[in-house]
Amino acid sequence: MRRAFVEALVDLAAGDERVFLLTADLGWNALEPFEEAFPERFLNVGVAEQNLAGLATGLALLGFIPFIYSIATFASMRCYEQIRNGALLHGLPVRIIGIGGAYAYGHAGPTHYALEDLAIFRTQPGMTVLIPADPEQTRACILATQALTGPAYLRIGKGGNNVVPGLGGRFRYGEVELIRDGLQVLLVVCGAIACEAVRASQLLEREGFGAAVAVMAHLPFQAGPSTVGLLKNFRVVATIEEAYVVGGLGSFVAETIAQNDLECRLIRIGVDTALDCDAGTEGYMRSRKKLNAESIAKELLDLSI
Numbered sequence: 001m002r003r004a005f006v007e008a009l010v011d012l013a014a015g016d017e018r019v020f021l022l023t024a025d026l027g028w029n030a031l032e033p034f035e036e037a038f039p040e041r042f043l044n045v046g047v048a049e050q051n052l053a054g055l056a057t058g059l060a061l062l063g064f065i066p067f068i069y070s071i072a073t074f075a076s077m078r079c080y081e082q083i084r085n086g087a088l089l090h091g092l093p094v095r096i097i098g099i100g101g102a103y104a105y106g107h108a109g110p111t112h113y114a115l116e117d118l119a120i121f122r123t124q125p126g127m128t129v130l131i132p133a134d135p136e137q138t139r140a141c142i143l144a145t146q147a148l149t150g151p152a153y154l155r156i157g158k159g160g161n162n163v164v165p166g167l168g169g170r171f172r173y174g175e176v177e178l179i180r181d182g183l184q185v186l187l188v189v190c191g192a193i194a195c196e197a198v199r200a201s202q203l204l205e206r207e208g209f210g211a212a213v214a215v216m217a218h219l220p221f222q223a224g225p226s227t228v229g230l231l232k233n234f235r236v237v238a239t240i241e242e243a244y245v246v247g248g249l250g251s252f253v254a255e256t257i258a259q260n261d262l263e264c265r266l267i268r269i270g271v272d273t274a275l276d277c278d279a280g281t282e283g284y285m286r287s288r289k290k291l292n293a294e295s296i297a298k299e300l301l302d303l304s305i
Contacts, residue, residue: 001157001192002030002099004135008142009067013038016146020059023069024052026099030159031069053079056094057086065093071105072098072114072155080120087151088126094151096121100158101131101191102242102271103285110275114155118190119247121153122219128152128173129219133194134161136169137217144171157192164194164215171217174224182210185305186234187296190216190249193242196286199293200240200300207297209305216249223256231262236305238267242291245270267303269296 010033013019020041021034035042041064045052049070056066068075075098087094098117105112121127128148132138138156145152166179176188180201189197194215201211214230223231231237231253239250250268257264271289278288286292290299 001132001135001138001161002159004138005097005142005156006030006033008139010034010037012143012146013041016065018063018065020064020066021069022052022056022066024049024074026071027069049074049078050082053082053086053094057082057090057092060087060092060094061090065095067095067097069097069099071112072101072117073112075099076114076117076120076153083151084124088124091126091150093149095145096151096153098153098155101155102193103282103289104158104192106280106282106285109279110277113275115242115244115271115275116247117153117155118219118241118243118249119251122247122252125221126150130154130217131191131219132156132171132217133167133189133191133215134164134169136163137167137171137215140169140171141217144173155191161192162195165198167194167215172224173218174220174222175218175226176214176216176230178212178214178230180211180213182212184210185212185236185238185300186230187211187213187238187240188216188249188253189213189240190219191242193240193286193291196291196293196296197240200296203293203297204300207301209301216252219249219252222259223252228256228260228262231256231260231264234264236267237264238269238300238305240291240296241270242286243270245272267300267305269299
């Protein structure tokens with residue numbers, strides 16, 4: 001997904017001289033295509049994320065569209081106040097790229113686990129929160145930011161992310177993309193964990209449960225009509241996210257069900273334990289936190305969906 005981001009940004013910058021990329025001493029072996037193509041619109045500020053956000057605010061005030069690039073924990077938390085009082089307060093088109101959400105940097109330990117980033121930015125009415133599921137949808141999300149006048153946060157996978165079957169890079173603001181049919185339960189998923197949701201649906205199908213899968217790459221303040229219409233069709237809805245279950249996708253779907261008087265049973269699958277010192281590969285951490293396909297399917301079966 002990181003490569004797809006850079007390629008899309010190069011294409012975006014080729015057609016728009018306002019696009020500017022800043023990094024906080026990260027992105028080696030990733031950002032070079034942009035740096036080589038547009039050296040005058042690339043800046044490494046060093047290990048100084050708060051200054052990164054401040055510089056982006058200044059550039060946006062000068063008429064640029066700055067993209068700031070950092071690991072998701074640093075991009076969302078270390079410079080949150082600067083983003084809030086800069087890009088958000090003034091409604092500026094700053095794009096915050098958080099690389100490797102959740103456990104993508106599993107080997108680096110808990111300081112690098114972005115589990116609250118979605119909830120943090122969802123609290124701000126002026127922030128667009130995007131969580132593409134695979135490289136093709138990442139490209140679609142980056143190109144779609146052209147339509148935004150205010151700031152956006154994009155959580156993008158670190159790399160090595162598989163293409164989600166049936167998604168085809170589709171993306172619409174405020175809406176889900178149905179990628180797998182089923183009648184008994186709807187799995188709503190966001191981000192790079194989407195492939196685990198697809199595998200979980202296949203495991204459920206073997207047990208006689210038809211599980212539809214829908215990808216939600218935008219967490220808006222209010223759901224669009226097609227999202228509400230899809231939720232209406234299911235007795236049981238399960239949200240799956242690599243984030244804390246409070247504030248992110250699960251909360252969004254709960255709010256949608258409540259606001260529209262829908263008769264859905266909601267199951268929220270995500271991280272519901274306190275931060276700890278576990279460390280390991282992304283796959284290991286998903287297994288530890290019961291976010292792999294087998295654990296997701298088992299939890300749903302145990303809850304008698």
